[in-house]
Amino acid sequence: MTELTDRGKAFRSAIAAFIEARREAKLKGKDDDAGVASKYDYGTWLADAAHRVGQIQAVTHVLKATHPDARGSSLHVAPNSLPQRPEIGTHVLGDDYAEDVVGNAAALDVFKFLKIEVDDRRLLDWMQAGDADLCSALHPDTTVATGWMDAFGKLVRSDPTPSSHEAAKQVYWLIGKEPSNDVDYHLLQPLLSSSLAHTVHADIQDARFGEANKLARQAFRTKEAHEAPYRDYRNLVARKLGGTKPQNISQLNSERGGINYLLASLPPPRWDQDRFRNLLTLDSALDRFAYFTGVRHQVKTLADFLLTNPDRNMQTRDRREAIEQALSLQLPVFAASIQAGSEPGWTRDPDCRLPLCEQLWLDPERTELPPREGHEQEDADFKAAYERGDWPDEVAGRFANWVNAQLREAGLTAVGDAEYKHWARQAIVDAAWPVPLQRRAPAGGEA
Known part of the structure; x- marks a missing residue:
């Protein structure tokens, strides 16, 4: 067995702490169950997680947000790879965006595991980079550890042949000149950008419930000066996705409680x-x-x-x-x-x-x-x-x-x-000196 480096020990400590927390949560309030506890042994849990990671997929655009029964492809598209347009869209997120996960909700704990940060990067990022210290921290057998890293790294993947579904929203877009000819159409499938929706949701929640904006709101209502701006989103509509099981749509949708805000369709304000x-x-x-x-x-x-x-x-x-x-x-x-x-x-x-x-x-x-x-x-x-x-x-x-x-x-x-x-x-007409109380308006106003 190779001696772990200090960095390898940091990886192992972070992973062990996560697995232990999962074990304690599972056994909380129950008698000690040796069978259940054994599933949370370090190597046993990692092997199971590497097997289950294939049941979930990291995405940015979620198909099931359109219809929960849709069975086609969701997509992972990095915002920086999208065309940079002046309109607001996923492309404005740059490198700072939240990845969503779709698939078997029972395997979402694997995604939480891969989001653990060591040296300011997620385990997922280190696995995709093939980090040697992380590899040695996972398992003493390099072949086993490498297999696990490869499996975990494939959380972000694309379907070889993306597919749509009858339950998905679809739009036939005429690209030719003959509307009666089927080949003159492209079939478009709009997808919800869950990453963008999550960013918008976070900003709205901060505006509604954040402490800083709460103080600014109080100052606005009492007409007092305040050092920070006051933000307000009006005429919002909350669209609930997934009903009582928002996790069936996606992980981020579950974190939002299924709530996806719709902004009012209004022209820009004119003061x-x-x-x-x-x-x-x-x-x-x-x-x-x-x-x-x-x-x-x-x-x-x-x-x-x-x-x-x-x-x-x-x-x-x-x-x-x-x-x-x-x-x-x-x-x-x-x-x-x-x-x-x-x-x-x-x-x-x-x-x-x-x-x-x-x-x-x-x-x-x-x-x-x-x-x-x-x-x-x-x-x-x-x-x-x-x-x-x-x-x-x-x-x-x-x-x-x-x-x-x-x-x-x-x-x-x-x-x-x-x-x-x-x-x-x-008439009251302000000037640089006191305004006369009696106006000396020119005689003979318009009849």
């Missing part, structure tokens, strides 16, 4: 501020303000209330003022969303057609930029107009005309100069 970021080619930013959060509802609420011709009393005045204030308060919020979502100086674009007062309102930081070569006078005039300070009143006047137009469109035809002055006084 509110993104809808108002580009105001180029518009004659007025108020065309976009009409679609800002809550504005259309507030305008409709006001119009519906005034169309009832309410009595002229304090209750009516309080109700009207509450709606008016909610509407006017959206002006600075709208402006802030434009300023936060746009680079200073965006109004310098030749396609910007907004009136000067609206440019000053929505792009105030342009005044801090250095003058452009060839546009020195234009930039100087912009800064001077901002400092002159009459533009907030002009914006208020344009807001007043806009509200009148909205009310007329809603059916309130009797709105004119009086209402124009009233809306102008309600």
Whole structure:
């Protein structure tokens, strides 16, 4: 018998610990059973495991996820060997992916054995590499040990002739020009990428139950600052594979409890501020303000209330003022969303057609930029107009005309100069100095 190296002893110690743990789990709560215990002798268990490993297969794509009665081929395809595409798929996993196992569920303990790590690599990897220290740790007879390593290493294998099954999902794809000709079709068989599903499942579970995201979620709900981002997956559907026996589908499916998450089939999210970021080619930013959060509802609420011709009393005045204030308060919020979502100086674009007062309102930081070569006078005039300070009143006047137009469109035809002055006084237009309480809107609003 060859003396084991220190590394060989490390292999043997890790293997012996695994087998002993299996023995203790099997005999837990039972009287000492010599017959059962003998099956967990070091050499006896390894010989049995080397025999049973042929009943399971390491894969990345699982056939039975389509239908539990399917009897065709599952596949093992390393993500790095797949075409690298911009879309999300198994290829994005690279070298960091979980291998799944299909086959006889009673032999899954062999896969757990092969996942034991020594020197940061699995026993399976060392066996496939033909490691000499591991070989000597398995059995003193080199022929026996080599046979076991060969058997274990074939956990990752491909069927010589991959086959489909009537219970599998299949798609006939026309590749020729004659739909009535059978030879003009390819038969495609979609397979679930269990490796990708496992990665997605782990990320979703961490987002839902992980401690770090739990703290971020609490900060989000209480509107407090937090150093880490908050992740949330909404409108999920959980597809249960395998029913009460998820291990019959695959090992990873069993680890997930049969749960495979389906993401909501939705277009990418569009945040509110993104809808108002580009105001180029518009004659007025108020065309976009009409679609800002809550504005259309507030305008409709006001119009519906005034169309009832309410009595002229304090209750009516309080109700009207509450709606008016909610509407006017959206002006600075709208402006802030434009300023936060746009680079200073965006109004310098030749396609910007907004009136000067609206440019000053929505792009105030342009005044801090250095003058452009060839546009020195234009930039100087912009800064001077901002400092002159009459533009907030002009914006208020344009807001007043806009509200009148909205009310007329809603059916309130009797709105004119009086209402124009009233809306102008309600407008809140932030500037670099305190906003006047009484707007000096230009006289003679649109009739």
